[in-house]
Amino acid sequence: MFNHIPVLLNECLSNLNIKPNGIYVDACLGGAGHSKEILKRLNSKGMLYCFDKDLEAIKIANERLSTISQNYQIIHADFKNLKEELKKFGVEKIDGILFDIGVSSYQFDTPSRGFSYKYDARLDMRMDQTQKLSAYEVINTYKEEKLAQILKDYGEEKYAKAISAKIVKSRRISPIETTFQLVDIIKSALPNKVLKEKGHPAKQVFQAIRIEVNGELTALSSAIEQALEMLNHNGRCAIITFQSLEDRIVKKLFSKACSVNDNVKGLASLTSEQSFKLVNRKPIISSNEEILANNRAHSAKLRIIEKL
Ligand SMILES: C[S@@+](CC[C@H](N)C(=O)[O-])C[C@H]1O[C@@H](n2cnc3c(N)ncnc32)[C@H](O)[C@@H]1O
Numbered sequence: 001m002f003n004h005i006p007v008l009l010n011e012c013l014s015n016l017n018i019k020p021n022g023i024y025v026d027a028c029l030g031g032a033g034h035s036k037e038i039l040k041r042l043n044s045k046g047m048l049y050c051f052d053k054d055l056e057a058i059k060i061a062n063e064r065l066s067t068i069s070q071n072y073q074i075i076h077a078d079f080k081n082l083k084e085e086l087k088k089f090g091v092e093k094i095d096g097i098l099f100d101i102g103v104s105s106y107q108f109d110t111p112s113r114g115f116s117y118k119y120d121a122r123l124d125m126r127m128d129q130t131q132k133l134s135a136y137e138v139i140n141t142y143k144e145e146k147l148a149q150i151l152k153d154y155g156e157e158k159y160a161k162a163i164s165a166k167i168v169k170s171r172r173i174s175p176i177e178t179t180f181q182l183v184d185i186i187k188s189a190l191p192n193k194v195l196k197e198k199g200h201p202a203k204q205v206f207q208a209i210r211i212e213v214n215g216e217l218t219a220l221s222s223a224i225e226q227a228l229e230m231l232n233h234n235g236r237c238a239i240i241t242f243q244s245l246e247d248r249i250v251k252k253l254f255s256k257a258c259s260v261n262d263n264v265k266g267l268a269s270l271t272s273e274q275s276f277k278l279v280n281r282k283p284i285i286s287s288n289e290e291i292l293a294n295n296r297a298h299s300a301k302l303r304i305i306e307k308l
Contacts, residue, residue: 003031003105003106003109004030004031004033004104004105004106005033005105005293005294005296005297006031006033006034006037006100007100007240007286007290007294007296007297007300008240008284008286008290008297008300008302009033009034009037011284011302012034012098012100012238012240012302013034013037013038013041015236015238015279015280015284015302015304016038016096016098016236016238016304017096017234017236018038018041018042018095018096019046019095020041020042020043020045020046021042021043021045021046022042022046022094022095022096023046023047023049023091023093023094023095024038024042024046024047024048024049024094024095024096024097024098025048025049025050025051025082025086025094025096025097025098025227026038026048026049026050026051026097026098026100027051027079027082027097027098027099027100027101027223027227028051028052028079028098028099028100028101028102029050029051029052029057029058029061029074030052030054030057030061030100030104030106031057031060031061031064031104031106032050032060032061032064032065034098034100035048035050035061035065035072036064036065036068038098039065039068039069039071039072040068042069042071044069044071046071047071047072047073048071048072048073049072049073049075049086049089049091049094050065050072050073050074050075051075051077051078051079051082051085052074052075052076053076053077053078053127053128053131053214054104054107054127054128054129055076055128055129055130056106056129057104057106057107058074058076061074062074073089078128078215078219079099079219079223080215080218080219080222080223082223082226082227082230083226083229083230086230092230093230093231093232093235094227094230094231094232094235095231095232095234095235096231096235096236096237096238097227097230097231097235097236097237097238098237098238098239098240099220099223099224099227099237099238099239099240100240101216101220101239101240101241101242101246102216102241102242102243102246103115103127103210105296107127112124113125113126114134114135114179115206115210116179116206117179117182117183117200117202117203117206118200119179120178120179120180121178121179122136122177122178122179123135123136123139123176123177123178123179123182124136125206125209125210125213125214126213126214127214128214133213134213135209135210135213136175136176136177138150138209138212138213139167139171139176139182139209140171140175140176144164144165144167144168145164147164147167147168148160148161148163148164150208150209150211150212151163151164151204151205151208153208154207154208154209154211154212154217154245155204155205155206155207155208155209155211156204156244156245157204157205157208159189159190159191159194162189162190163185163186163189163190163205165189166185166186166188166189167182167185170185179206182202182205183201183202186201186202186205187201187202207243211245216246217245217246217249220246220249220250221249221253224237224239224249224250224253224254225253225267225269225270226269228253228257228267228269228270228274228276228305228307229269229270229274231307232307233307233308234306234307234308235306235307236279236304236305236306236307237304237305238302238303238304239302239303239304240300240301240302241300241301241303242296242299242300242301243299247283247301247303250303251283251303253267254276254278254303254305255278257270257274257276257305258275258276258277258278258305274307275307275308276305276306276307276308277305277306277308278303278304278305279304279305279306280302280303280304283301283302283303284301284302284303284304285300285301285302286298286300
């Protein structure tokens with residue numbers, strides 16, 4: 001069963017200002033929670049392009065979308081190739097785009113995908129299962145210094161060096177195969193007082209490895225630049241993030257895009273004719289009711305920018 005409750009759904013729909021005959025992109029199709037509602041709002045001239053790297057998600061989403069209309073196209077690709085992939089369908093301009101980034105509940109909660117420290121599984125964490133690099137290679141082949149840097153940069157892990165040293169020591173004896181083996185190694189590197197703190201001790205390391213395996217932060221920066229360039233006038237780009245590293249990227253790139261207006265150093269790909277405004281100064285967050293119904297929504301932040 002593909003379970004994923006769409007986060008900030010009404011807030012996304014109302015802020016995308018959907019025109020029934022417009023061209024829209026859902027960069028993170030997942031279980032089609034957002035896509036289904038966007039598609040319902042399009043007429044026969046409108047079109048929705050949906051990206052996902054995960055073939056399992058695409059299969060289910062396609063079944064769900066096909067019951068609504070045929071005005072959609074699913075693209076199995078990384079959204080970092082947004083422009084190039086849309087060009088294959090003759091699309092150079094879009095009226096709106098939504099990014100609901102990160103991992104779906106389905107991916108997290110399917111033990112065999114190896115995303116979660118809660119289930120014992122082979123180290124994997126690939127959103128795109130046709131990709132070669134998995135968590136197994138990162139954990140078993142990356143140099144100690146590189147591992148430490150990843151844990152620090154992508155996990156903001158205070159004990160990055162100690163954990164990397166333990167990983168390398170352990171894999172000299174035999175390869176680290178599973179999520180639970182990795183959890184034990186992480187625990188063995190942490191002081192007792194940290195182990196007693198709230199929250200799972202492996203949370204930050206798992207986040208860091210996942211970001212590395214899927215190239216998440218570099219893809220996001222590159223895709224935002226392309227999305228802003230492709231927007232039509234009055235077109236909007238809405239982005240939901242779930243952790244501070246991602247939100248910082250969105251905030252910085254959106255404010256840079258707006259600063260092009262003032263001839264301050266903006267984004268390389270945007271010309272001075274392309275000006276933007278932030279639709280909301282502060283990010284939109286989930287209501288208490290939404291968080292009660294879906295705990296995953298507790299860290300969600302929605303930012304929206306409009307091309308003028
Ligand atoms: C949070 S889920 C989206 C859920 C969806 N909005 C819904 O309500 O059903 C994120 C999805 O985006 C996909 N994804 C994440 N990063 C991606 C990337 N760089 N390129 C393509 N797909 C990506 C993941 O595989 C996952 O299925």
